Amino acid sequence: MLDEKNLQKPLEEREDIIVVKDLNKWYGKLHVLKDVDVNVKQGEVVVILGPSGSGKSTFIRTINALEEFQKGEIIVDEINLSHDVSNIDAIRKETGMVFQQFNLFPHMTILKNITLAPIWVRKWKREKAEKVAMELLERVGIPEQAHKYPGQLSGGQQQRVAIARALAMQPRIMLFDEPTSALDPEMIKEVLDVMKTLAKSGMTMLVVTHEMNFAREVADRIILFDEGEIIEQGTPEELFDNPKHERTKLFLSQIL
Numbered sequence: 001m002l003d004e005k006n007l008q009k010p011l012e013e014r015e016d017i018i019v020v021k022d023l024n025k026w027y028g029k030l031h032v033l034k035d036v037d038v039n040v041k042q043g044e045v046v047v048i049l050g051p052s053g054s055g056k057s058t059f060i061r062t063i064n065a066l067e068e069f070q071k072g073e074i075i076v077d078e079i080n081l082s083h084d085v086s087n088i089d090a091i092r093k094e095t096g097m098v099f100q101q102f103n104l105f106p107h108m109t110i111l112k113n114i115t116l117a118p119i120w121v122r123k124w125k126r127e128k129a130e131k132v133a134m135e136l137l138e139r140v141g142i143p144e145q146a147h148k149y150p151g152q153l154s155g156g157q158q159q160r161v162a163i164a165r166a167l168a169m170q171p172r173i174m175l176f177d178e179p180t181s182a183l184d185p186e187m188i189k190e191v192l193d194v195m196k197t198l199a200k201s202g203m204t205m206l207v208v209t210h211e212m213n214f215a216r217e218v219a220d221r222i223i224l225f226d227e228g229e230i231i232e233q234g235t236p237e238e239l240f241d242n243p244k245h246e247r248t249k250l251f252l253s254q255i256l
């Protein structure tokens with residue numbers, strides 16, 4: 001496990017918490033990730049941009065061991081995913097994931113949704129799990145919703161529950177795959193605000209999003225994917241104000 005003291009150092013002096021080397025993945029004949037190399041520092045916030053179908057979801061799902069890969073190496077908090085499938089459970093404990101669709105269990109209360117995995121996977125007592133769940137609901141700003149069911153909440157509230165649920169497992173890394181894409185515009189901000197606070201708390205985050213203001217404001221680094229390859233990466237200033245590659249310029253011209 002990486003040292004918490006690591007977080008007090010400037011970003012460039014910190015240890016890597018994620019190391020991806022020469023990652024290649026195919027779906028049948030379709031080569032979806034091509035020689036991807038990414039290192040992420042502890043506490044770093046990385047935003048992943050790219051056109052639809054460029055491999056963004058596949059990339060972060062592979063880091064969370066939701067997808068297999070055929071070539072290369074992935075090391076998450078010193079756990080090597082490449083060699084041994086028995087590491088999958090360990091990796092899943094390290095990483096929390098938030099999806100576009102909130103994927104809450106509809107027949108369970110908000111509190112049950114959040115305490116389920118800590119009780120079953122972490123073997124916490126119910127009292128402890130509920131205490132932590134309530135603290136997390138405070139943190140995402142909806143403690144009063146604890147005893148309701150997902151269907152009674154707005155989309156923005158449900159996504160905040162999904163974030164709280166992921167945090168309940170005390171992950172060291174949070175992965176977000178277009179967390180605001182399914183939300184009505186007026187609810188996007190409340191979810192992004194929770195993510196911003198989380199980023200400021202020192203959480204390592206990989207975020208696939210089309211929210212360019214969020215990317216500019218919160219990202220330490222932006223990575224642009226196209227056709228399964230990393231085309232360009234850099235700070236928000238480098239990428240938005242001074243893009244080097246034609247494909248980056250083209251992508252930015254289409255979304256900004």
Ligand code: ADP
Pocket residue numbers: 027030032050051052053054055056057058059
């Ligand atoms: P993005 O998230 O950037 O939109 P994805 O990672 O979802 O892209 O997809 C990358 C490519 O892989 C696309 O061509 C997509 O159609 C294909 N793909 C994604 N999931 C599967 C799958 N389960 N089986 C086959 N092809 C897939």
Ligand code: MG
Pocket residue numbers: 056057058177
């Ligand atoms: Mg996707």
